[in-house]
Amino acid sequence: MIRLENIHKFFGSHEVLKGISGEISQGEVLAIIGPSGSGKSTLIRTINLLDPPTSGKIYIDGTCITEGSVDVGKIRTKMGMVFQQFNLFPHMTTLENVAYAPIKVKKLPRQEALNLGKILLQKVGLEDKEKTYPPQLSGGQKQRAAIARALAMEPEAILFDEPTSSLDPEMVKEVLNVMKGLAHTGITMIVVTHEMGFAREVADRVWFLDAGQLIEDSPSHTFFREPRTRRAYEFLEKVL
Amino acid sequence: MGLDFERILPSIPYILQGIPVTLAYTSVSLFFGFIWGALLALCKVSHLTFLKWVAVFYTSIFRGTPLLLQLTLIYFATPQLVGYNISIWEAGILAFTLNSAAYISEHFRAGIGAVDKGQTEAALSLGIPYSLMMKDIILPQAIRNILPSLVNESIDLLKESALISVIGGADILKRATIVANEKYIFFEPLLVAGALYYVLVMVLTCMAHLIEKKLKTS
Structure with a gap:
């Protein structure tokens, strides 16, 4: 579904991604892990062109999205994104946050979008927070609302950029549980994470990044049992 | 010094009619x-260099004279x-509008800049087009950011009017x-005018305080 070809990304003269290639198939759950500064977040942000790659090609369902002529907005509606800092719209209620894009971008009738929003909020366990504004939600609730918002566009894939990294420890689990519930329902999930437990249990595959390079691409059960590279082995030694 | 408000007492309603x-x-x-001002600010944050340049030049003219x-x-x-x-009313409205827009656009620009970058990213990731993002996501938050300075702007405008x-x-x-000029006494009527402006400004100042307080608590 998503294919990366030799992705390079420079910030000024600093090369953050040094030629990354790989493929993610429909319905797969991919965990991207690696030490801080390895380029994980940058990589996931290049996929929906929030940080367009300096060079290299990205294909979504066979269409090259890094060529000038594509409608970036349309591509992005196929790929939801969940951010580390939630980025909910603070001046809209939780339900409005979820229903806004379906109404305005997908042109769904308002009532239909609101119903969809209610169903999704129920799915993430926030049915009693429909009329609450984001500043009144806890971190875990915010992130679950953000997941519902991404789901509302019925994307083919969701990109999770460190979704639990700014949460208090006791709230990590509720978010991970929602993510677990999504896995293997047909939606493609690409998750940048430090949650090794989640990567091991839920992900089908792991990409291990180090210093801007994809140095290991393995099924998650083999990756955690016997990593092929020394660098990955050392990393797992430290975090597990 | 012999203030004599009694002589202008009959004229006070006439002065009061100036309030509206x-x-x-x-x-x-x-x-x-x-x-x-909001439109100018949108030009200033736009990626179109020409629009940006026009808005910046406009602002410099109206703030520089x-x-x-x-x-x-x-x-x-x-x-x-x-x-x-052109009538007095039209000329006044035109001049005050053009002038205050230059100042308001600067507040707006700062207010837009103060909206978290994550808001733009979230909007983009949902495929929300730029114009809708500005109208529904960024500007409402920017307006909230600049409400106190807008009240200050209205105080300036009230006095400059x-x-x-x-x-x-x-x-x-x-x-x-x-x-x-009519009664040939100056101190008293001007004092009344000054008092009126002062009261109006104080009302606006109180409003500014209330808004700031409300913004802080929410």
Whole structure:
């Protein structure tokens, strides 16, 4: 579904991604892990062109999205994104946050979008927070609302950029549980994470990044049992 | 020094009638200045260099010359330039709007800049087009950010609207000077005018405090 070809990304003269290639198939759950500064977040942000790659090609369902002529907005509606800092719209209620894009971008009738929003909020366990504004939600609730918002566009894939990294420890689990519930329902999930437990249990595959390079691409059960590279082995030694 | 308010007592209602005039100039100009200022700010944050340049140049002109000059230029030069006999009201509204928009656009620009970058990213990731993102996501938050400075802008405008008396607008100040010239006493009517402006400004200041307090708690 998503294919990366030799992705390079420079910030000024600093090369953050040094030629990354790989493929993610429909319905797969991919965990991207690696030490801080390895380029994980940058990589996931290049996929929906929030940080367009300096060079290299990205294909979504066979269409090259890094060529000038594509409608970036349309591509992005196929790929939801969940951010580390939630980025909910603070001046809209939780339900409005979820229903806004379906109404305005997908042109769904308002009532239909609101119903969809209610169903999704129920799915993430926030049915009693429909009329609450984001500043009144806890971190875990915010992130679950953000997941519902991404789901509302019925994307083919969701990109999770460190979704639990700014949460208090006791709230990590509720978010991970929602993510677990999504896995293997047909939606493609690409998750940048430090949650090794989640990567091991839920992900089908792991990409291990180090210093801007994809140095290991393995099924998650083999990756955690016997990593092929020394660098990955050392990393797992430290975090597990 | 012998203040004698009794002599101007019959004229006080006449001066008081200047309040709605002053408020009308202030509020109408503020309304249009707000819209025009927001549009200018959108130009300033746009990626189109030409629009950005025009908006920046516009702002520098209106902030770089005296408002009194702008007002008199509009009032006296318009008939000569385009042959339209512009009224005092039109000239006043036009000058105050164009001028306050320059200042308001700077507040707006700062307010837009203060909205978290994550908001833009979230909007983009949902495929929300730029115009909708600005209208529904960024500007409502920017307006919230700049509400206190907008009230300050309205205070400035309220006081500066007294310039309309120079071209004959019957606002508070003009009426006070008319009374002064008529009765040939100056201190009392001008003092009344000053007191009126002061009270109006204080009301706005209290509003600014209330808004700031409310923003802080929510």
